Amino acid sequence: MKFQKYVQDHNNQITLITAILIVAGYLSKYALNSLLGYNVILAVASVIAAVPIMMHAYQALKARVISIEFLVSIAVIGAFIIGEYNESAIVTFLFLFGSYLEERTLSKTRQSIKSLTEMAPTTATVVQADGTTEEVDVDDVDEGDIVLVKTGGSIPVDGQVVEGHGYTDEAVVTGESREVGKQVQDSVYSGTMLSDGYLKIEATKVGDDTTFAKIIELVEDAQDTKSHAEKFIDRFSQYYTPAVLIIAILVFIFSRDFKLAITVLVLGCPGALVIGAPVSNVAGIGNGAKRGILVKGGEAMDTFSKIDTFVFDKTGTLTKGNTSVSTVKNYGTDLPAALSMTARIESLSDHPLGRAIVSYTEGKNYVFNDLEVEDNQTVKGQGMVAQIDNHDVLAGNQKLMQARDVKLSAQQSQDLSDLQATGSSVVIVAVDGVVTLILGISDIIRPEVAQQLQDLRDKGAKHLVMLTGDNQATAQYVADQVGIDEVHAELMPEQKVEFVKKFQQAGRRVAFIGDGINDSPSIATADIGIAMGSGTDVAIETSDVVLMQSSFEALTHAYGLAKKTVLNTKENIVIAIGVVAFLLIGLIAGFIYMASGMFVHEASILVVIFNAMRLISYGKAPKNDQVVTTTPVLK
Template structure:
């Protein structure tokens, strides 16, 4: 059994064919120096050609049965013809170098798919589950939804789930690209494939097996790496007429000159090996680099489109802002009171309210050490205005100007304060106790600390317009825009209005990326040239439907994804230029003399190596990505853009 396994592994090893063929060529060259060994030398050289060429002929035959005339056919015809006319060295050299090229291509694609291999490697095999009060070790796929899984220090999380109890730090790099461990506590979400760096967690399983975020990522990357880019599809069409053209040209040249060797040489030299690999290797490398950084790109077509993005439309709530209101201001208007009095009365009154703005007021009061336990004696919500409550026998009013007037509270001193806070993009609420104005509290959705830098970075990588689309009021939208530096604000929009805004940008010639939460932004996301879902770790629908899915809730990933797309397309163009220049130079060399079949194949393989090495650069994270300044991003983008344009 071990012997059979060893033979199978040898046949599967990508370098086995080039190695055997190369040894036979070396033996042939060595025996040629032995007097009288000419026949043995020729037989060894033919054997080398057969070993290296058998697979090529099989591939050509399969392609012909599917009515595809490919590059393998060129090499097969050239090698067989060379053997027939006695040019054994040329036949062996052509097939050997082509086999080396196939092995290099296989090795390179394997290397560039390393991101997927790494994801598969981190998929956990076992889980420790609590069953009937006992710890039981089972296969990760055998965990049932709802079961309690134990995650100990150093262990991999085997399922998606929610922390029931305990504290710990998890390395989530495989899912979000986040390099620092993330602290987890009760109520936090965890993902399969992450690794505990300390602590002990009890997790209720919500996603197991193929339903985990990790499994969906692996599936998406597999699909994306196999999807063809527009350039790759063009190359397929190009090969469909190029190969027959080269065969016909060689036939005409051979008949016109009577030089069969020259015709066969033209066949071999015309093989655009570097051109064939130039696009796939760049696409796979770019998508692999993105997967490592928590950026899932749906396929090569979307990678190319992303490189042309020059307008980005951003939802405000949850994208530019945190999506959760926070207390921003407490203004004291009654000289007999202080900040804690105003905040305390407001929080005690709001304790009986279900309004979303009640929570940030209560949380701020607790954070200030104020006692907000218990409920008001009575609560009277006034829709669209605020709330009237009785707290410890005191009548407390919290709301807008209209509510104060309806409750006969003097408002002369508060109107200016309310207007100024509203102008700053906040939601102000006056607080009155027993008919006397005490002060004003204001809440607002906090702008993300990295939003301004993200907008600068988008401009740095070549995005000309950054537009905010929001259903919020013009005042709030303008206040947020002033902080983050967007180029245009469109406020008070319904979902269909956001769709119209995206179409308007497209009608003005922009290639538009829409970034949103995928719910009320769904029509705009679908209409945009590229739909981007952000912070979708654990969200299966977003991973499957978004053109680009940013796993981490990190705004820096957005310009990073555009930068990666531009780098990838620049490499594609460079590779195509290298491949076409090589073919053109070699064809000229054949027609005007001086380039032999073996020399031509050697130059071809060198060009393949150059194309591969160029694409491998994408697997490295550029220094600009690791720097914090936008200037580095701009410099990196300009360098790639310039090189790509020259190519």
């Protein structure tokens, strides 16, 4: 056992020693004219290089698997029997060197996992009850502990900010490199970096329960999950490898050419075929992980590539999921003054529409908190009335205006109708009996949606469907704005599931895109479930693909990546089978021999690896900045 471990740990050194001995052997023959030295040195090189190969073959046989190493081992023994020490030395060296290059190139495709694990914090600074701090192992932090993170530090837990403010780099979670401002009550994630400021964080999730730990686990599991192509190749190899052994025996029986039989064994090794599909799978999943796209394995990647119908939830998916002021109609008044009075009256209420107006006004940096309110009244079902700085201010719906005998002009009535047609909630503002503002408040359509949905079509999507619990008018408006083909509104979650099943029964391959919580039944039912969000527990557990950025650019990239990964896998299979066919034809025709054939064989393994590595750079880097426009919708 110790010897086996020693050989495994020094595999690269064995490869180097073999190469040096081969060079020394040829120097002995051609420089020193010593045939004996040539044969002895190459025989020693063969024995040294054959040790790790035969050990792998033995371990595989114990598991009742006839491996590539077993075929090479027989070929080496055969070469020794016929005295072809140069053939055995070169074959074993090329096999070891090919394994070395394979290991090096595969490690590059797994770099996303390595970079993630390296970012995982190992210690945390815990704030004690007396205010002092103590640095502890991250595994010793408990839920409810307060941890301190300073500028440049890595956040060790999932939690909520209880003190301080700063900016975090959440690229490891979302794939988005833009810094995110954090203040009291904001959520933060383990593994993210605090680029500026300081934070005290109450731990809500620690250790393996954190979002970051689950991401690492998910991506690692995904890279080990096999696609349909890989499963087929595994089954194929179980029969192919023994078949090569039988063919070599038959060749010897009928030709009595032992060297030819041994060469068949070497050239029949399905190395490129075995490695071609897994390396494509690993590279594709690694590409997604770098961009905050978590694909649960090769099978999910394979199924995703075949999707023709995308079904979307509306709120939080096609739209941003939070109400805000989307339209401001101003009628000849001082807009800052009118908005300030509106925000002042709405600040007296907890109504969601009022909070949206206050937030909008604060974003404009208009000062309103110092406006004097002499009297205020909430009129149930209509709005609010107040006297602000000696002005009578009304903010509410059309019923409030009618009750207070405030008339709307023809233009104002038309503007009101237009906003209502979009599904927006409307707040009318009157000052001293005259309408000054009409505000449209709605959920905002994601600005990139229309273009990204067209990109989905360009990549092969045939049907784009919206299923929503919202009203028909609002749903239809959103669909018209972004280019959805089919709309079904006012649905309960179980009704969405029925529609997904209906599409599947019609022969469609369905992907459902939702927030991973309310839509988890539909996500689980669809052929591919896609969660757009910050990686909640339900999203990670239920969906096949998690888009940590919650962006449509990530969705279209993931769809294109899935198709490219599957195509890349097929390319590698064709290359592998083509090389085997070429070698066998060359063997029959007499222009391929054991050493040259082994060289081509190992080269083909590198070709499929390098072909797969093209997936690592697939697609453009995610955009950090987007121009946000407001298109009215909703709720």
